[in-house]
Amino acid sequence: MSLEVSPTAANAQRRILPGMGVFAGLLLVTLGVFASNGWLPRTDPLSGEKYGWFGKKLPKHATSAWNPLPPPDPTPQLSREYLYAGQRLLAVEDANATAAPPADLAVWRPSNGTWMVMGQQGSQATNMQWGLSTDVPVPGDYDGDGKTDFSIYRPSDGSWWVLLSTGGYTAWPWGISTDVPAQADYDGDGRTDAAVMRRQPATGISEWWVLKSSDVNYWYYSWGTDTDIPGSADFDGDGRADVAVYRPSTQHYYSINSSNGAFQYVPLGQTGDKTVASDYDGDGKADYAIYNSSTATWHIRQSSNGQVVSTQWGNSGDIPVHNDYDGDGKTDLATWHDSNGQWTIKKSSNGQTRTETFGQSGDIPVPAFYRR
Numbered sequence: 001m002s003l004e005v006s007p008t009a010a011n012a013q014r015r016i017l018p019g020m021g022v023f024a025g026l027l028l029v030t031l032g033v034f035a036s037n038g039w040l041p042r043t044d045p046l047s048g049e050k051y052g053w054f055g056k057k058l059p060k061h062a063t064s065a066w067n068p069l070p071p072p073d074p075t076p077q078l079s080r081e082y083l084y085a086g087q088r089l090l091a092v093e094d095a096n097a098t099a100a101p102p103a104d105l106a107v108w109r110p111s112n113g114t115w116m117v118m119g120q121q122g123s124q125a126t127n128m129q130w131g132l133s134t135d136v137p138v139p140g141d142y143d144g145d146g147k148t149d150f151s152i153y154r155p156s157d158g159s160w161w162v163l164l165s166t167g168g169y170t171a172w173p174w175g176i177s178t179d180v181p182a183q184a185d186y187d188g189d190g191r192t193d194a195a196v197m198r199r200q201p202a203t204g205i206s207e208w209w210v211l212k213s214s215d216v217n218y219w220y221y222s223w224g225t226d227t228d229i230p231g232s233a234d235f236d237g238d239g240r241a242d243v244a245v246y247r248p249s250t251q252h253y254y255s256i257n258s259s260n261g262a263f264q265y266v267p268l269g270q271t272g273d274k275t276v277a278s279d280y281d282g283d284g285k286a287d288y289a290i291y292n293s294s295t296a297t298w299h300i301r302q303s304s305n306g307q308v309v310s311t312q313w314g315n316s317g318d319i320p321v322h323n324d325y326d327g328d329g330k331t332d333l334a335t336w337h338d339s340n341g342q343w344t345i346k347k348s349s350n351g352q353t354r355t356e357t358f359g360q361s362g363d364i365p366v367p368a369f370y371r372r
Contacts, residue, residue, distance in 0.1 A: 103323035104148075104370045105343055107359035108137040115150045117370045118358045121327075126372045130163045138181045139368045140192030142170070142213070148368035153181045160194050165372070174211050182208070182230045184241035186258070189214040197245075199226040208243055224254060231275030233286035235264065235303070246275050246290055253277075253288040253301075268308055270299035276320050278331040279303075280348070291320045298333055313346055323367045325354065336365040 105118040110133045119125030128150050131137065135152035138160065142149050147165040154161065158175035172194070175181070179196035186193045191213040198207040206224040221243060224230075228245035235242050236257045244255035246268075253266040272290030280287050281304045289300040296314035301307070314320075314335030321334045321343065330348040337344070341359035346352075359365065 101369075101371065102325045102327040103367050105325075105356055105358050106366050106368065106370060107341075107363035108366050109360075109363050110135075111362065113152075115366070116359070117372060118356070123369075123371045126370065128163065131161070135161075136181055137364055137366050138183050138194075139366050140183045141185075141190070141369075142192050144189065144191040144213075146369070147371045155179070165370075172211075175209070179209075180230055182232055184232045185239075186210050186232075186241045186243075187212045187214040188238070188240035188258075195232075197224075197230045201226050206245065221256075223256065228254075229273070229275050231277050231288075231290075233277035234258075234279075235277070235286050235288065236260075237283075237285040237303075244275075244277065244288075246272070246288075248273070255288075266301060268299055268301055270297075270308070270310065272297075272299060274320055276300075276322050278322055279329075280331045280333075281305075282328070282330040282348075293317060293319075296335065314344060318344075319365055321365045321367050324348075325367075326350075334367075338362070 101121050101123065104120065104123045106116060108115050108131070113129050113131035113133065113135070115128045115130055117123065117126040130150040131152035132154070134156060135154050138151050138153045139148050140151060141147060142151060142162045143164045143166050145166050149162050149165050151160065151162040153175065155177045157173070158177065158179065159171055159173050161169065161171045163169045174194045175196040176198070179198050182195045182197045183192050184195060185191060186195065193210055193213050195208065195210040198209060200207060204226050205222050206226055206228055208221045208223055209218060211218045223243050224245035225247065227249070228247050231244045231246050231253065232241045233244065234240060235244065235255055236259045238259040240258040242255045242258050244253060246253050248271060251268050251270060253264070253268065255264045257264060266288045268288065268290060270290065272292045274291040274293060276289045276291045276298065277286045278289065279285060280289065280300050281302045283304040285303040287300050287303050289298065291298055294316055296312055296316055296318050298311045298313055300309050302309060311333060313333040315337060318335035318337050321336045322331050323334065324330065325332050325334065325345050326347045326349045328349040332345050332348050334343060334345040336342070336359070338361050341357050341361070341363065343356040343358060345354040347354055
């Protein structure tokens with residue numbers, strides 16, 4: 001079988017090809033004239049000035065020498081982005097937006113598994129039974145609706161149980177009986193991820209196991225010794241919690257930037273038994289911080305200037321309950337006294353002291369943004 005080209009098609013080809021050659025020649029001549037006269041768009045290699053067609057100077061904000069139009073308005077950027085203390089609930093605040101309501105005072109009562117939230121601005125008083133006496137409260141925003149969910153970790157079988165603020169509940173296995181819960185938003189999707197720090201005395205190291213809410217995959221990392229204290233927070237300000245530990249023996253924080261994977265070794269030069277990292281200076285980055293229970297002293301390395309500030313706030317034996325109680329985007333120093341359920345809060349907005357009595361001896365304080 002043979003293929004033949006019709007005479008009509010052949011004649012058309014003979015007419016088109018010479019025409020294309022003439023067009024190409026004219027285009028080259030035209031470009032040569034434009035180039036010799038400086039009429040083509042260009043960027044001066046020395047000054048960086050942009051020139052458009054026929055040598056017309058373009059504004060500095062033009063997207064390129066070939067496009068004289070300015071770039072489209074960028075996506076509005078938030079003036080402040082920070083990770084709240086306590087439950088590490090990711091929150092953002094726009095300069096023109098209404099400020100977020102303050103954190104709720106709340107306790108979890110192991111004797112009957114009841115959560116109690118004290119009503120205030122932006123939140124109603126709430127009581128909810130969720131959990132057993134041997135459970136560990138792990139409050140966080142697991143469904144990403146901006147409200148903290150009542151949630152517990154059950155060491156007996158390594159399961160997590162979350163009563164969703166959007167309705168219903170969810171549960172899944174993640175951990176073993178000796179794990180230390182370290183929930184936070186590690187993948188930056190606005191939802192709390194189940195995570196544990198697993199100490200391995202046999203090897204002297206600690207393992208981190210994080211179940212990502214964004215894709216239900218997990219990652220594992222060896223970070224820290226078996227005597228370190230977990231203290232994850234958003235130290236690099238990228239909206240994701242960074243894995244971090246505090247080592248009492250060296251008085252150093254050790255963290256991994258989620259933004260670039262860089263290791264951070266931060267000396268505090270002070271001793272403490274509880275990590276209280278959070279954004280105390282309101283610059284959008286968590287500050288490395290520890291709390292010494294015996295002296296009720298807070299040692300905070302401010303990310304804004306690198307200075308370590310030590311402040312005595314509370315009484316010996318008090319439990320730190322740092323959070324943003326005045327809604328100004330800065331974490332407030334605060335303690336809870338077990339014997340009488342007293343909360344003592346130093347408001348960062350004006351330095352005034354707020355005192356409340358909520359809870360009883362044996363309760364576990366769980367301040368967060370319940371917003372019921």
